[in-house]
Amino acid sequence: MSNAPEGTPAHYGNRIYPLADAIPVEQLDAEADLLDALAEKPLPIRLFGYLKLGGPGFMAAAATLGAGTLTSAMLSGAAFGYKLLWVTWVAMLSGLFMMAAMARFTTHGGFRVMQKQRERHGWFMAKVLTGAIGLLAVAIVFNFGQVALGTHLIESVGERVGLHLPQSWNWPLYVALTAWISLRYGRGSRGVVFVENFMKGALVLMVLCFGACLVVVGVDWPAALHGFFIPWLPSGQQGIDIFIASSAAAIGVVDWVFYHYAGLAKGWGPKHEKLARMDTIVGLALPFVVVSFIVVSVFAATLYGKSDLPETAAALSAALVPLLGEQFAAIAFMIGFLAVPVTTSVILGVVSAIGMHEIFEWEPDVSSLRWKLCILLPQIGLFGAFLPSPILLIIVIAALLSVTNNVVGWSFFLLLNDREVMHENRSKSYIWNLGILVQVTLLNCVAIIWVFNRMELW
Amino acid sequence: MEWLDRPLGPMRIRAWGLLANMMANALALYGLSQVLSNQGGHVLLAVGFTLSVLFIALLAVPSE
Numbered sequence: 321m322s323n324a325p326e327g328t329p330a331h332y333g334n335r336i337y338p339l340a341d342a343i344p345v346e347q348l349d350a351e352a353d354l355l356d357a358l359a360e361k362p363l364p365i366r367l368f369g370y371l372k373l374g375g376p377g378f379m380a381a382a383a384t385l386g387a388g389t390l391t392s393a394m395l396s397g398a399a400f401g402y403k404l405l406w407v408t409w410v411a412m413l414s415g416l417f418m419m420a421a422m423a424r425f426t427t428h429g430g431f432r433v434m435q436k437q438r439e440r441h442g443w444f445m446a447k448v449l450t451g452a453i454g455l456l457a458v459a460i461v462f463n464f465g466q467v468a469l470g471t472h473l474i475e476s477v478g479e480r481v482g483l484h485l486p487q488s489w490n491w492p493l494y495v496a497l498t499a500w501i502s503l504r505y506g507r508g509s510r511g512v513v514f515v516e517n518f519m520k521g522a523l524v525l526m527v528l529c530f531g532a533c534l535v536v537v538g539v540d541w542p543a544a545l546h547g548f549f550i551p552w553l554p555s556g557q558q559g560i561d562i563f564i565a566s567s568a569a570a571i572g573v574v575d576w577v578f579y580h581y582a583g584l585a586k587g588w589g590p591k592h593e594k595l596a597r598m599d600t601i602v603g604l605a606l607p608f609v610v611v612s613f614i615v616v617s618v619f620a621a622t623l624y625g626k627s628d629l630p631e632t633a634a635a636l637s638a639a640l641v642p643l644l645g646e647q648f649a650a651i652a653f654m655i656g657f658l659a660v661p662v663t664t665s666v667i668l669g670v671v672s673a674i675g676m677h678e679i680f681e682w683e684p685d686v687s688s689l690r691w692k693l694c695i696l697l698p699q700i701g702l703f704g705a706f707l708p709s710p711i712l713l714i715i716v717i718a719a720l721l722s723v724t725n726n727v728v729g730w731s732f733f734l735l736l737n738d739r740e741v742m743h744e745n746r747s748k749s750y751i752w753n754l755g756i757l758v759q760v761t762l763l764n765c766v767a768i769i770w771v772f773n774r775m776e777l778w
Numbered sequence: 779m780e781w782l783d784r785p786l787g788p789m790r791i792r793a794w795g796l797l798a799n800m801m802a803n804a805l806a807l808y809g810l811s812q813v814l815s816n817q818g819g820h821v822l823l824a825v826g827f828t829l830s831v832l833f834i835a836l837l838a839v840p841s842e
Contacts, residue, residue: 557814730796737792737841739783746841753838760796761834764803778811 336432337584338684339506347509352591359594370598375516376582377603380419380575382519382663383671384604385526385611386462387469390660391633392566393612397619398629398636400554402540402547407566408612409548412605414762415571417755418729419604421736421747422576423596426583428745433580433732434678436741441731447679449724450731453717454573455675459668461717463701466668470494470661471705472634477654480647491705498662502669502695505585506686512585515666522659523607529656530614536649537621544617557778564769568762570608572721573728574671579604581674618653633657669695722770726763733760779839795837802829 351373358369396404425433438446471487471494478485505515553559583596619636622643623629630636637657641650673694677684685691733756736747747753772778782792806826812819 557811560810560814726800730793733796734790734793737783739841748840750838750840753840754834757799757834757838761799761803761830764800765807768800768804768807772807772811777808 336430337581339512339585339686340587342506342511342686343509343587348587348589352589355591355595367598367602370595371602373595374599374603375513375519375586376579376596377599377601378516378519378523378607379582379603379667379670380571380579380600381523381604381607383578383667384570384575384608385523385660386664387465387633387661388462389570389612390615390657391636393615394619394633394636394640395629395631396566397616397621398623398626401620401624402543402617403552404562404566405544405547405613405616406549406551407563408570408609408616409605410551411567411570412608414567414755414759415575416600416605417752418576418732418759419571419579419600420597420752421732421756422580423583423593423600424736424742424745424747425732426580427588427590427593427596429742431741432584432678433577433735436735437731440735440738440741445728445731450573450577450728451675451679453720453724454728455577455671456679457717458574458721459672459675459698460700461713463665463668463698464704464714465701466661466665466704467491467494467701468704469633470498470658470665473637473654473658473661476637476641477651477658480651480654487705491702494662494665494705495699495702498665499669499696499699501666502673503692505670505695506684511686512582515670518666519663522663523611525659526611526656527607527614529652529659530611530618532652533618533644533649533656534614534621536644536646537618539617539621544613544620547620548613561769564762564765568725568759568766571604571759572725572763575604576728576732578667578671578674582670665698665701668698672697719770723767726760726767729756729760729763733757780842782837782839783841792837792841795833799830799833799837802826802833806830 354369354373358366361369393408396407422433425431425436429436434446434450437450468487471491474490474494475485475487478490501515501518504511506512553563579600583592586592588596619640622640623636630639637653641653644650644653673684673691676682676694676697677691682690733753735741736756737753739746769778782795783790785791786794803826806823806829809819809821809823809826813823
């Protein structure tokens with residue numbers, strides 16, 4: 321049921337998320353007028369306008385480009401050179417169909433998607449599979465890795481500039497910075513935009529810093545372009561594992577659900593659908609593909625062909641830094657890399673708050689102690705600065721995600737095609753449904769392979 | 779294709795279809811694992827793959 325403020329114009333009829341209440345209706349009116357005006361403009365002006373008005377896509381990109389994704393990109397470049405570059409855009413392309421579904425729910429649904437899941441598909445689907453496993457467990461458990469990497473990088477940058485900042489000392493700096501930014505989300509009319517602009521800035525920083533490293537090490541353009549456009553996989557089971565894991569893992573439950581709620585927090589309505597779709601392309605897909613391309617290429621140009629490759633992000637970056645030669649390139653790499661865990665930790669804080677409030681059916685109030693505590697929950701990951709990552713916990717959560725991501729995908733596919741839920745705004749496109757089903761089938765394969773692995777059938 | 783959105787027991791036919799698709803995916807992957815380990819499995823792979831394609835093609839039809 322909509323609880324939009326009285327007198328809210330019809331095109332904000334889905335303004336049902338209290339975080340959007342801080343945005344004055346006049347501001348949303350002006351944005352809707354601007355979107356109407358932009359529709360008449362030439363493509364470059366239109367794109368610039370969408371870039372300025374977008375935001376949730378950039379935040380989803382920051383969430384996706386975490387320590388795990390970057391480690392995969394580094395390993396891919398170091399182990400296979402440029403050959404697996406094509407996987408990045410294939411993975412993103414397959415995920416965009418579901419993101420378009422989330423954009424439709426946000427702009428035309430008039431509901432919060434987890435509430436609608438609960439109504440249509442039961443509390444277990446909404447609260448356990450989507451909320452507890454897909455959002456909350458990910459936000460809390462995966463932040464250990466972000467803190468461990470972030471504090472390691474602060475220590476490394478410190479060493480380069482002659483400062484002694486060991487991980488066991490610098491964690492308060494990391495925790496304070498990420499918690500402060502997360503807590504700004506939704507506070508006042510500029511709270512959402514502040515965090516979005518931080519993400520946009522951090523993504524630009526990543527591109528500039530990693531790009532500088534790529535300029536220093538050079539890129540084999542013919543090999544890179546070949547790897548980007550011509551699919552190749554290692555032979556046998558390894559190739560199938562890499563393809564299925566990489567293509568299905570780029571975008572998952574966190575990205576789907578967070579994007580939806582971030583759009584609701586901006587007060588998006590039907591007039592914002594084109595903006596929302598462009599936001600997933602310009603804000604999410606483009607930064608993901610560009611950053612992945614650069615990171616894979618840097619490692620392909622430096623570590624490819626070397627034996628005894630390290631397997632963790634920290635060890636891989638430590639192996640890379642001496643090969644960069646120039647001091648500025650080494651520092652640029654570490655600063656760009658630092659932006660990765662920082663942005664992800666910020667988003668995980670917000671994801672935790674959104675997830676907790678939806679699971680327990682609490683009304684979000686960013687000024688409440690409850691919201692703040694929920695935001696701070698993933699900061700328990702500060703122990704990642706002292707202790708080894710909780711490997712067992714991470715394996716358990718990753719396993720649960722492997723076998724539940726696909727089922728949550730089914731739920732969203734069914735909602736998009738549900739006449740009683742979406743009415744005239746349900747999917748009427750065969751291609752759109754097909755795209756979602758391909759991603760869902762890849763997620764099915766991840767779940768099946770996980771089970772087969774346990775049964776020693778794979 | 780209106781029947782896709784009719785209820786059948788606790789779920790609609792489209793939801794049963796998603797479940798059936800996953801079973802077909804499992805069949806195809808089991809066949810593939812057999813093929814990769816040179817233990818046959820070509821028929822299972824072919825049947826699983828064909829069924830997966832059919833289910834996906836069918837389930838993608840939008841509701842009328």
